[in-house]
Amino acid sequence: MRLGDRIAEVSVDDAVRASVSYDQLRTGDDGLFWLETRPDAGGGTTVTRWRPGEGKRDVSPVGFDVASGVHAYGGGSFAVAEGTLWCVGGDGLYRSRRRDDQVELIVPGCFGDLTVGDGELLAVRESGQGDELVAVSLTAAPKVRTLVSSLGFLGAPRPGPGWLAWTAWSERAMPWDACELWVAFYSSRGQVGGAVRLAGGPEESAVEPRWGPDGALYFVSDRSGWWNPYRWDGHRVEAVAPIAGECAAEPWELGYASYGFLDDGRVVVAVQEGPRHRLVVIEADGIIRPVDLPYTSIKPYLAVRGTTVALIGSSPTVAPQVAIVDLADADPQVEVLARSEHAGLDGARVSTPTELRVRMASGREVLALVYPPTGAAADWQAPVIVRAHPGPTASCLLRLDWQAQFFTSRGFAVVDVDYLGSTGYGRVFRESLYGRWGLDDVDDCAAVAVHLLSAGRAVPGQVFIRGASAGGYTALHAVAQDGPFAAATAVSAIVDPDRWAQTVPRFQRAHAKRLRGGAGRVRAAAVQRPVLLIHGTADEVAVVEDVRELADELTSLGMAPEVLLLADVGHYVASSRRAGAALEAELAHYRSVMADAAND
Secondary structure, eight states: OOOSSBOOOOOHHHHHHTOOEEEEEEEETTEEEEEEEOGGGTTOEEEEEEETTTEEEEOSOTTOOOOOOTTTTOBOOEEEETTEEEEEETTEEEEEETTTTEEEEEEESEEEEEEEOSSEEEEEEEETTEEEEEEEEOSSSOOEEEEEEESSEEEEEEEETTEEEEEEEOTTSOTTTSBEEEEEEOOTTSOOEEEEEEEOBTTBBEEEEEEOTTSOEEEEEOTTSSOEEEEEOSSOEEESOOOSSBSSOOOSSBOOBOEEEOTTSOEEEEEEETTEEEEEEEOTTSOEEEEOOSOSEEOSBOEEETTEEEEEEEETTEEEEEEEEEOSSSSOEEEEEEEOOOGGGTTBOOOOOEEEEEEOTTSOEEEEEEEOOTTOOTTOOEEEEEEEOSTTTOOOOSSOOHHHHHHHTTTOEEEEEEOTTOSSSOHHHHHTTTTOTTTHHHHHHHHHHHHHHHTTOEEEEEEEEEEETHHHHHHHHHTSSSSSOSEEEEESOOOOHHHHHHHSOGGGHHHHHHHOSSSOSOOGGGOOSOEEEEEETTOSSSOHHHHHHHHHHHHHTTOOOEEEEETTOOSOGGGSTTHHHHHHHHHHHHHHHHHHHHHO
16 A cells, blocks of 8 residues: 555545454464454454465355454464364354365354364363363364363463473463463373473463474563563573563463564564564574564564564554565565555555653653644644553554544544553553552543643643543543543443453453552543443443443433444444444544534
């Protein structure tokens, strides 16, 4: 796609169609495979294969939505072995033989983190009683047996030479807070024995185990304050290389692969530093060599084969792409395999961000990405939309977001804030929001807004805040006090942390309990500005009843909010078939507030 030739409003349809999502990139027995989620096709997810000389094509059956609900957020929902696609649907584990384009239900239940071993498939199976690691034989009549059981959570079953590695964490913890790495003796079609904990504990998150070509077990631990790579050679654990950055993503989903091994044993790693990602190669002597790429955002799905690494990358001017990077030479060659672009946006100019750092009274800095109105002059002044990301452990990322461009092409500035609790700044920063949720995150977003007003960038009375999920809670509390915001949009919002801790899926209950204790429930009587509530009726993470109750309370107080309830839509509104309706409602909300202010 060529960018920068023309300025035009990004239509709702174009913004949605261009928001194709790529995930779970992995190598298979005859190519590269990944998931594609296409909002313009109803939000369904398919498995796509790419092979040299053939290009890409869908390989999952038409109309079958590949999706895992394990641990609420899924992950590792497919694997390919011996010409057969194994994948997770809404009600169990399926097998699809490509010759007949049909799916066969193998085992009912909730599965994820599918991994191919020696003649068998390993997976995590979740139930109301806890987790199991199971093995499924790759036979005409598959048999399932349990390898490990836990009342808590399990992940990352990774078979090695005579070993099995996996991760485990308590139902009282989140994997980014306290995650253990275990190994045990194991042979294909056998049972595990002699299990030993290698790393992790109450103050350490050890994630993403992977067996290296040298026979050692590699993993990522934040024992230094950053998620960095380590290796276990069968006798002791040692650091691979110290990096002042996050070498793993916050593990909301199973199946992440933030690093891999080139055929010469070098380790290739995606590193996050604040809002930026970069790719590095760790040489045999521990020297860290950066790889020059056109991407500033890299998803935690690296697929390494030979001298090449496949990745999902993007930048402020490059929409997400699936690409292969050849690392055989000092000058890496990049081949793009798939682009999440739309012909209607060809030649459209985009707004590119600048980094803004605002110092708080405590002395720490808050980083924000400021997207000016598309085509704005250097001295621009505009209405501003401050966005509080979800999580709240997520972060603002330097990648092309057509839904942000939808607003910048209409004269708004969009500002993403890495408030306290975000990932990309180390363990201490990530944990500092516990017990302060709804307070420090709100203060950080407000400080950025006040700075933009003081600098003459934001138009007084036209500064808005929006957030999704945990960010929706932030947005609602931001307008429940005096501050710079004229209105709020809350998408899939959490309203009452105490009630949420009871209704949230079991994976996230520990998170809810650690976060709460700050601002408490969003009280309708405290809300001082207009609110738009957007929520899916099928949301299982933040139930719609809480939002309905808040809307009723606001209405009874004479502050009736705008409400958009999306039938049969889950927690992820932006990737649903109703994403366009949500964008239109949000734009209308801001314009209505601006019009009312102009008429006063």
